Amino acid sequence: MSMEIRPFDAATASERELSEYHLASAAAWRVDFPEEPPAGYEATVGRLRTPWPHEGRCRYWAAYVDGVLVGLGRLALQDGENSGIAQVTVTVHPEYRRRGIGTAVLRAVLPAVRETGRPTVTGEAMKSGSPGDLWAARFGFRAVNRTAIMMLMVDETEPERWDVPVPAGYRLAGWVGTAPEELIEAYAAAREAVQDAPMGESSIQIVRWDAERIRREERELADQGAEERVVVAVHEASGEIAGVTGLLTYAYRPDKSYVNDTSVVRAHRGHGLGRALKAAMTRQVLRERPQVRRIVTSNNEDNVHMIAVNEAIGYQVLRRLIWVETTADGLTGALSR
Template sequence: MEPQTDIGPCDPNQADEATLAEYYELMVASAKIDRPHEPTTSYEAVIGRLRRPGPGAYTMRYWFAYQTGKVVGHMTLSLPMLETPHLASIEITVHPDFRRRGIGSDFLRTLFPVLHAEARTTVEGWWITGGSVGEQWALARGFQLTHAAVGQRLALQEVDPSLWAIEPPAGYRIQQWIGHAPDALLASYADARAAIHDAPLGQAVLESPEWTPDRVRLAEQVLRADGVEQRVVVAVHEGSGTVAGLTELKLPPYAKGVAQQQDTAVLSAHRGHGIGACIKAYMIRWLLASRPDITAIRTTTGARNVHMIRINHALGFVTVRSWVVVTGELSNLEARLSS
């Protein structure tokens, strides 16, 4: 007889060490199946991501699934509070030894009343490995593929540094900072961040933030409070004194040795000059010179963004993973699971 599955909400910051250890075991075991070519992530990194998912205008909620008192599954719910207020983003992970037992569907059923109470009508799942059992499970329950992306990794000690010797184009200068944009560049930096909206996201519903100077300052404050070092490199247009392009990188305190490359964007009026490659190469050189403990950089790029993928490959990044986004209407998901 199949043991009963109990699903209950959890607070990662209040969970005891035994529960967190079981959660870590769940995530490592799942990664070995779903992402076999990636190195095992440390306990500190896995628990750090659980407890500090990063800045953003979201409400976060969490559930664990237990069998005989042991953690066998986990679900994260992200509720955007500004853009796309009708959307709910979810992540569901079930231990490989406990898959095909209905736990994932039980998670969804647990979620439905919560989504109705929050007036959410669309559900989106991110970070699903392309072609995996997770993708197959989602499609079988009424989700549809709406976006695809690739994960890329740069091993800093294994790449010829000459690839990063890229000078800024004429008429532009490079500026850098950690954690706090200069007041003189704040407005144009916020405008430049909005250029990420041009990045292809397929039919995925989740939208990039609408950046304003106040929102930039709030995001910086949240990162500092979480102990995250945020590095920014921008190309400044000499003629106007405004930011023409930017690239951002995060160094969370729990991700030892690995930096997380974030958004890179160039305003449309300044494209075609090699600014993207230049600022990313500058970021790599800066990181190497000041943080010798960092051995790798990870990034994610939309599969249709062939231009940025090509830039990353030219800088030495290697594609290590493909992942997909799935989207479903709440009413359709409920009907599928009730039939």
């Protein structure tokens, strides 16, 4: 077996390389997450070329066996609150696992991690006890957070679940793409309400929101060809935004949408706003984007209230994942051994 690992640029990669990456990614997905079909070629390549804004800057390394791309490593570097964290993801085609390829990719990524000076290394979410979990544990990664991935299967859900009235004293408003200037400050304040969401022992910090950051995210999403929908609940007596939910739909995967953020300001909790917001968003996106057949969201397993809200409108737990992390020094020592 002849193995080579070298930097990979998704923007300039050949069609053959992209096709091989898709085959490796899809095969890995079928083994690791059999409860959901893998993404098609266009969605896989689109996701590779278009990292989500919260992932930051990304670099890649590809593993080739006898000239065929069989694995990929990714280094994602966020800024701001998480500028001390390097996120590393390693994917290997199942037929080529247990041959040292994943470890070789990790070694190839490590110098770039060290160059950043970031002390913490996190891994992509995985199932507890899975081969990936056991492999990561060999290098000192430990579970620090647990997440429930939930999905709304449109064709399998009774539409009556989305007929949720707006609580008295509130009204709903919304937009696509850009928040109205007169609401931007209140919108940012409402998104800040997510700060008390549980995060386990993870070193990852929830993003702080202000008007400037909102506008930056809007520009980044537009540049990526992503459509962002927002629905807010306005408290009629005060005029303040009491709750918000957002939904992203990417051009490369029009059949699947992703919940961006859902939060309710503490002073307005307990009235059913979360359920009303999510139900209204579901009605809207299915009316205006009928090709959407699946909507995905995620919640920390300790956030039992939001999980219950999701279940009430038809979401089901698709899988439960753990997030792992270690230190850059610890990873260096483990790989040297």
